[in-house]
Amino acid sequence: MYVVQDTALTFDSKKFAFKYATIYTSILAVILITPLIIYVMLLLQIDKAKVELSLQEQSKRVISSMQRYNNKEKVYHFPRYKEYKTALYTNQYEELFSSLDFEPTSFSEGFYIVDNHHYFIYPLPDKYYFGAKYLLVSTIHTANEIYLFALLTILAILLMLFIFSLLLLKNFSAPFEAMNQQLDNFIKDSMHEINTPLSIINLNADLFANKHGDNKYLRRMKSASKTLTTIYDDMDYLIKQGRVKHTVHSIEMGAFIQNRVDYFQEISNLKNIEISTDILSPIQYDFSKTKLQRIIDNTISNAIKYSPDQSTIEIKFHKEDEHIIFEVKDHGVGIENVEKIFSRYYREDAAKGGFGIGLNIVKDIIDEEGITLDVESTVGKGTTFRYIFPRNLIK
Numbered sequence: 001m002y003v004v005q006d007t008a009l010t011f012d013s014k015k016f017a018f019k020y021a022t023i024y025t026s027i028l029a030v031i032l033i034t035p036l037i038i039y040v041m042l043l044l045q046i047d048k049a050k051v052e053l054s055l056q057e058q059s060k061r062v063i064s065s066m067q068r069y070n071n072k073e074k075v076y077h078f079p080r081y082k083e084y085k086t087a088l089y090t091n092q093y094e095e096l097f098s099s100l101d102f103e104p105t106s107f108s109e110g111f112y113i114v115d116n117h118h119y120f121i122y123p124l125p126d127k128y129y130f131g132a133k134y135l136l137v138s139t140i141h142t143a144n145e146i147y148l149f150a151l152l153t154i155l156a157i158l159l160m161l162f163i164f165s166l167l168l169l170k171n172f173s174a175p176f177e178a179m180n181q182q183l184d185n186f187i188k189d190s191m192h193e194i195n196t197p198l199s200i201i202n203l204n205a206d207l208f209a210n211k212h213g214d215n216k217y218l219r220r221m222k223s224a225s226k227t228l229t230t231i232y233d234d235m236d237y238l239i240k241q242g243r244v245k246h247t248v249h250s251i252e253m254g255a256f257i258q259n260r261v262d263y264f265q266e267i268s269n270l271k272n273i274e275i276s277t278d279i280l281s282p283i284q285y286d287f288s289k290t291k292l293q294r295i296i297d298n299t300i301s302n303a304i305k306y307s308p309d310q311s312t313i314e315i316k317f318h319k320e321d322e323h324i325i326f327e328v329k330d331h332g333v334g335i336e337n338v339e340k341i342f343s344r345y346y347r348e349d350a351a352k353g354g355f356g357i358g359l360n361i362v363k364d365i366i367d368e369e370g371i372t373l374d375v376e377s378t379v380g381k382g383t384t385f386r387y388i389f390p391r392n393l394i395k
Contacts, residue, residue, distance in 0.1 A: 014170070021165035028161050033154055040150045044143055048118075051141050052111040055120035058084050059137045063122070066129050076130070084139050091126075091133035100138060107134050116140050191235060198232060201225050223267045230301050234358050237294055241364070246288035253324065254281025256289070257317050260296045264304060272310045279317040283324055285389065291365045298358035299328045299385050306383070307332035326387040334379035341375075 058081070065079045078086070078097055087098035093107055102117045109123050119138030126133070205222045258279055268275050303313045307330045314329040335341055342363035366373050370390050377383040 017166050017170040017172075020169050021162055024165040024169070025158060025161040028165075029154075029158055032157055032161075036150065036153060036157070040146060043146050043149075047143050047146060048111075048113075051118045051139065052120060055084075055111070055118065055137050055139065056122075058139075059120060059122040059135055062086055062135060062137060063124075063129070084137055086138075087136040088130065088132035089134040089136065090131060093134075096130060096132050098136075100136070102138075104136060107136075116142050188239060191232070191239065194232060198225065198228060202229070219266055220270060223270050226263065226267055227301070230297050230358075233297065234294070234361055237290065237361055238357060241361075246290045248286050248288055250284050251287055251289060251292060252281065253283045253285045253326075254279045254317055256292065257296060257315070257326065260293065260300065261315055264297075264300050267301070268304050268313065271304065271307070273304060273307055274312045276312055276314045277316075279315070280319060281317075283317075283319070285324065287369070287389075291369065294358075295362050295365060295371075295387065296326070298362050299326075299387075302358065303328050303330040303332070303383075303385075306330065322391045324389045324391070326389070327384065329382065329384040331382040334381055335375070335377040335383050336379055338375050338377055 062079055066076070069076050080086075080099065085099045085101065087100050087104075088096040089107060090096060102114055104112070104119060104121075105114055106112055107121055109121050111118070111120050113119075117138050118141050119136055122135040122137070124132050124135055129135075201221070202225050205218060205225065209218055209222075258277065258281075261275055261277055261279075265275065300313070300315070307313060311331045313331075314327075316325070316327040316329075318325055318327075342359050362373075365371070366387070372388040374386040374388070375383065376386070
């Protein structure tokens with residue numbers, strides 16, 4: 001049973017455009033923002049130089065005020081400024097006067113920054129200016145305007161690049177989307193056209209066998225028909241993948257597996273391959289029949305396909321540590337690249353036929369359902385597929 005969903009099967013131009021617009025924007029952003037960062041760094045250096053220059057000029061104003069002081073006056077009113085704080089220190093760094101609200105970190109001549117406090121140390125001549133040795137002038141300053149400018153500029157660059165890239169790639173992908181839609185429609189129509197004659201072949205082969213008896217030619221025809229049916233089922237699953245939700249049923253696993261083994265018996269008989277079974281029953285399991293059939297059919301059909309004539313295939317289904325395990329072992333050619341066999345369209349031996357989509361479908365299913373798959377293979381000796389099903393769905 002299938003429940004149709006709204007998920008699109010065909011090429012998604014929006015997803016394609018969004019993905020590659022993000023990549024394209026990231027690359028261009030690095031290229032364009034790097035000069036901006038250099039420019040901002042220069043602005044920060046210029047800003048720092050301006051603050052330092054203003055502090056030096058303010059120091060000169062304070063010194064000029066002290067020079068104008070008449071020693072006959074008993075009290076010297078130290079100049080105070082709204083934007084600047086000042087302080088006088090002896091050569092022992094003792095404070096003579098201070099309007100500061102922070103502690104200086106150094107008394108050497110030069111320009112310093114403590115948090116947002118920018119200050120300049122100016123050395124004074126000995127025995128002048130009330131015995132002071134150092135004049136400190138500070139101001140609070142931030143470069144927030146520069147950082148805000150940089151942030152807004154970067155955001156504007158990213159936004160414009162992304163919008164431009166998105167529109168460009170969306171228009172660029174439109175012909176591919178149309179072509180993909182046509183191909184998708186062609187495949188769907190082809191599958192529909194194949195299904196009818198395939199059903200007629202299977203039905204009439206059974207009717208002919210019932211009426212005239214079985215023979216080797218009829219067995220070959222039925223075997224080929226079943227092989228074609230397996231490929232058809234894979235294609236049908238692939239087309240509906242992402243569009244349909246497969247209904248979960250309570251399945252008697254042993255009986256279901258035995259049924260699929262019986263289905264492939266005619267195909268194995270043509271190669272004189274013996275299928276040995278050790279199937280535990282009954283075990284009820286909540287699973288999609290469609291997905292389970294794709295796992296079993298592809299595993300068994302591959303075992304038959306890559307096994308030599310007059311060999312044996314061992315199929316087991318049992319419980320182990322509260323898990324249920326489905327295992328198919330053949331004594332065939334083995335697999336050279338185990339890590340590649342689940343890639344779509346990959347085939348170890350093109351001469352064996354097929355489209356290379358069966359195990360890719362299996363991989364998608366086991367990833368979706370949390371099934372663990374162990375593959376053991378030795379070239380020239382055979383392969384074992386071992387599926388470990390999650391125990392939480394066992395009844």
